[in-house]
Amino acid sequence: MSASQPTVLITGAAGFLGRACCAAFTLAGFQVRALVRNPAASTDLQPVSQGGIFRCDLPDAIDERALEGEPRALVHCAYETRSASPEQARRTNLTGTEALVRLGRESGIRQLVFVSSMAAHEGAASAYGRTKYELEKLFDAAEDTVIKPATIVGDGGVFQRTREMLRRLPVLPLFYAERSLQTIWIEDACQGMVQTVERSIGGTVLLAHPQSTPLREFYAGVAAADGIRLNVCPFPGDLALFAIRMLERLGLRPPISSDNLLGIKYLRQFDPVADLARLGLQPLSFPESVQRLMGRASARTGR
Numbered sequence: 001m002s003a004s005q006p007t008v009l010i011t012g013a014a015g016f017l018g019r020a021c022c023a024a025f026t027l028a029g030f031q032v033r034a035l036v037r038n039p040a041a042s043t044d045l046q047p048v049s050q051g052g053i054f055r056c057d058l059p060d061a062i063d064e065r066a067l068e069g070e071p072r073a074l075v076h077c078a079y080e081t082r083s084a085s086p087e088q089a090r091r092t093n094l095t096g097t098e099a100l101v102r103l104g105r106e107s108g109i110r111q112l113v114f115v116s117s118m119a120a121h122e123g124a125a126s127a128y129g130r131t132k133y134e135l136e137k138l139f140d141a142a143e144d145t146v147i148k149p150a151t152i153v154g155d156g157g158v159f160q161r162t163r164e165m166l167r168r169l170p171v172l173p174l175f176y177a178e179r180s181l182q183t184i185w186i187e188d189a190c191q192g193m194v195q196t197v198e199r200s201i202g203g204t205v206l207l208a209h210p211q212s213t214p215l216r217e218f219y220a221g222v223a224a225a226d227g228i229r230l231n232v233c234p235f236p237g238d239l240a241l242f243a244i245r246m247l248e249r250l251g252l253r254p255p256i257s258s259d260n261l262l263g264i265k266y267l268r269q270f271d272p273v274a275d276l277a278r279l280g281l282q283p284l285s286f287p288e289s290v291q292r293l294m295g296r297a298s299a300r301t302g303r
Contacts, residue, residue, distance in 0.1 A: 007030065007071040117149065244261060
């Protein structure tokens with residue numbers, strides 16, 4: 001490995017997006033240092049993290065050896081969604097990100113890149129959107145980079161959870177049927193992040209295909225990835241939101257949470273054209289993304 005390779009740190013490297021980012025940055029010639037909660041359980045990352053695998057269990061444990069040598073960039077993909085309590089999740093996400101930003105600045109890292117979301121905006125009602133928007137404020141608008149990807153299409157994240165839900169449900173209740181959402185193919189999202197670092201692009205960067213997809217078409221595309229014929233039943237979103245909140249107050253966990261529904265209700269459309277031009281990126285559309293995903297699956301199974 002050449003000592004001249006620029007070094008990039010990636011948090012959440014064992015996750016869906018983080019793992020894909022490790023592969024993309026490695027392919028682009030970066031020396032990747034993977035930051036994960038449990039390095040011993042993440043040895044499969046070695047081919048795409050030749051700079052090493054380091055412990056990063058926010059906010060309590062950050063192996064500072066990963067920050068040595070003034071790395072070129074730190075890409076913060078990690079975000080806690082599975083905590084036992086909202087308080088623990090907030091401690092991990094907010095206090096943990098504060099600690100990471102502080103260490104990054106002290107270590108002389110040239111570019112801090114925070115992976116936020118298009119769900120994060122001033123009008124966000126979901127806890128996820130509000131928290132991501134709050135975390136954005138920890139980064140310097142002039143020097144740092146806030147990446148706002150649309151819904152990512154790939155073998156993980158929201159897309160994969162939606163696939164698993166559709167496999168279980170004979171009929172999908174369609175809430176807020178008039179809404180549309182924007183998507184981005186996983187490899188396009190990662191390439192956008194690579195270009196953000198290679199071109200030293202600061203500020204807010206939107207990553208999405210310019211064309212949004214109506215929810216009914218989105219769910220139909222997700223179902224098509226598994227060869228499922230989608231059956232939907234439109235249902236008033238606000239009524240469903242009220243009922244789900246009642247169930248949650250009783251300590252029950254319905255298949256879709258009130259936070260999920262709030263995210264759908266307050267979906268906002270963004271225009272990514274200028275940022276795509278800055279990055280030199282031409283992302284796949286949603287139908288093209290689903291076709292690419294199905295092609296991957298066929299290649300793996302030999303069918």
